[in-house]
Amino acid sequence: MDVSANRFDRLWADCKDDYTAAVTEVGSSGWYVLGRQVADFEAALAAWCGRETAVGCGNGMDALEIALRAAGIGPGDRVLTTPLSAFATGLAILRAGAEPVYCDTDEHGLLDPAAAAAALAADPGIRAMIPVHLYGHLADMPRLTALAAAQGIALIEDAAQAIGARRDGRGVGADGHAVAFSFYPTKNLGAIGDGGALLPATADMDRLARSIRNYGQTERYVHAVIGLNSRLDELHAATLRHAFLPRLDTWLARRRAIAAAYLAGIDTPHVTLLPGPDPEGAGWHLFPVLVAPTRRDAFLDHLKRNGIQGGLHYPVLIPDQTAMTDRGAPIVHGDLTRARRFATGEVSLPIHPYLTDAERDHVVATVKAWGG
Ligand SMILES: Cc1ncc(COP(=O)(O)O)c(C=O)c1O
Known part of the structure; x- marks a missing residue:
C-alpha cells in the first residue's frame, strides 16, 4: 500500500474539470494579473472567513510580511513568535526589517500564553506577536488577544496551516486580527503552485497591503511606499475559487x-x-x-x-x-x-x-x- 503524505493525483482526478474550466475562462479573458478573478476570489475568501476583505498575494510568507508592514512594523521593532513553525514565519519577520524573538510553546506545540506574557513583560521592544496555528490547531487567541491589547501591540495570526479551523466555537478570523494564509499545494486550501492571502485588521491596513503587494503603488505610476511584487495570479485566483474553495x-x-x-x-x-x-x-x-x-x-x-x-x-x-x-x-x-x-x-x-x-x-x- 502507498500511503503518501499527499495524493495530488487523486486531487487532480477529482478537480480537473472545474480546474480546466477556470483556466479556460482566464485564458480567454485576456487579463492575467490583478483583475476580476483576484477580486472575486478575495471576496469569496473574505465571506468564507466571515470578514469584509481579503488581499491576495504571492505566497504565505509574503502574506505575513505584508501584514507586518501594513501594521507599521519595521526596522527596530521586535516580533514575538514561536520557535516551532515553518522557517517562513521567522523569515517573514526578518524580511519586514524586524527582529524575531522567541518563547516556548504549550503542550500542543502552540505559542504559550504564559511564556508570551513573561516575554512581553521582560522586553518592551516587542511591537507585535505572531502566534502560529500549527498543525491546524488554533492558538489560545482569547488570552493572546488580551495580552496584545494590554501591551498595545499588533497581533498577526499565521494561519497558513489553519484555514477553516475553530477552537471553542470561534473560527480563524473571528476576532478581527490580521490573518495570513498560504495556498501552497499541501495546505488545506492549496493551489497548483504558490499563492497566499491576508485578512487585514483595518481599512487602512487593507489599503496599505494592496499597495505593498504591487510595488507600493497607490495609483498608476504613483509609489508611496517601498513595496514588493507579490500578486496572486488570476489563474490561481480563478482555480482556487471555482475548483478548490467549493470543496x-x-x-x-x-x-x-x-x-x-x-x-x-x-x-x-x-x-x-x-x-x-x-x-x-x-x-x-x-x-x-x-x-x-x-x-x-x-x-x-x-x-x-x-x-x-x-x-x-x-x-x-x-x-x-x-x-x-x-x-x-x-x-x-x-x-x-x-x-x-x-x-x-x-x-x-x-x-x-x-x-x-x-x-x-x-x-x-x-x-x-x-x-x-
Ligand atoms: C506555519 C507556516 N507559515 C508560513 C508558511 C509559508 O507559506 P508559503 O509556503 O506559502 O510561503 C507556511 C508554509 O509553508 C507554514 O506552514
Whole structure:
C-alpha cells in the first residue's frame, strides 16, 4: 500500500474539470494579473472567513510580511513568535526589517500564553506577536488577544496551516486580527503552485497591503511606499475559487473524520497522541504524534516498511537554523523545553482528504503494531 503524505493525483482526478474550466475562462479573458478573478476570489475568501476583505498575494510568507508592514512594523521593532513553525514565519519577520524573538510553546506545540506574557513583560521592544496555528490547531487567541491589547501591540495570526479551523466555537478570523494564509499545494486550501492571502485588521491596513503587494503603488505610476511584487495570479485566483474553495468544507470534514479515527484507534504506550485544544474544530492540516526521541528514526522506518510516509514538523527550531544563528545569537525568552520535545520527537501521520478508509485503517494498524 502507498500511503503518501499527499495524493495530488487523486486531487487532480477529482478537480480537473472545474480546474480546466477556470483556466479556460482566464485564458480567454485576456487579463492575467490583478483583475476580476483576484477580486472575486478575495471576496469569496473574505465571506468564507466571515470578514469584509481579503488581499491576495504571492505566497504565505509574503502574506505575513505584508501584514507586518501594513501594521507599521519595521526596522527596530521586535516580533514575538514561536520557535516551532515553518522557517517562513521567522523569515517573514526578518524580511519586514524586524527582529524575531522567541518563547516556548504549550503542550500542543502552540505559542504559550504564559511564556508570551513573561516575554512581553521582560522586553518592551516587542511591537507585535505572531502566534502560529500549527498543525491546524488554533492558538489560545482569547488570552493572546488580551495580552496584545494590554501591551498595545499588533497581533498577526499565521494561519497558513489553519484555514477553516475553530477552537471553542470561534473560527480563524473571528476576532478581527490580521490573518495570513498560504495556498501552497499541501495546505488545506492549496493551489497548483504558490499563492497566499491576508485578512487585514483595518481599512487602512487593507489599503496599505494592496499597495505593498504591487510595488507600493497607490495609483498608476504613483509609489508611496517601498513595496514588493507579490500578486496572486488570476489563474490561481480563478482555480482556487471555482475548483478548490467549493470543496474546502468537504475536505475539512474528511480531515476531521480521519483525525477522529486515529485518535480513537491508535492505542499504544509507545506513541503519544496530540488531540490539541479542540479536536473536533481543528483544521487537521497535519496529524502529529510524539515518540521517544531516541526511537523516532526506528518509528519512521517502521512506517516506511509498511508503505506509510511519515513527516517531521519541525525537526530544527527556527532560532537554531544556521541562517538565524549566523546573524548573531537569536533572542529567546525563557527556555524552549516543550518546543524541543516536538523538534526531537514529533512525527506526522498522513491525513490528506483523499486518504481512503483502507489506508486510514492501515495507518492505525501499523502504528499499533509498532513495538517501540
Ligand atoms: C506555519 C507556516 N507559515 C508560513 C508558511 C509559508 O507559506 P508559503 O509556503 O506559502 O510561503 C507556511 C508554509 O509553508 C507554514 O506552514
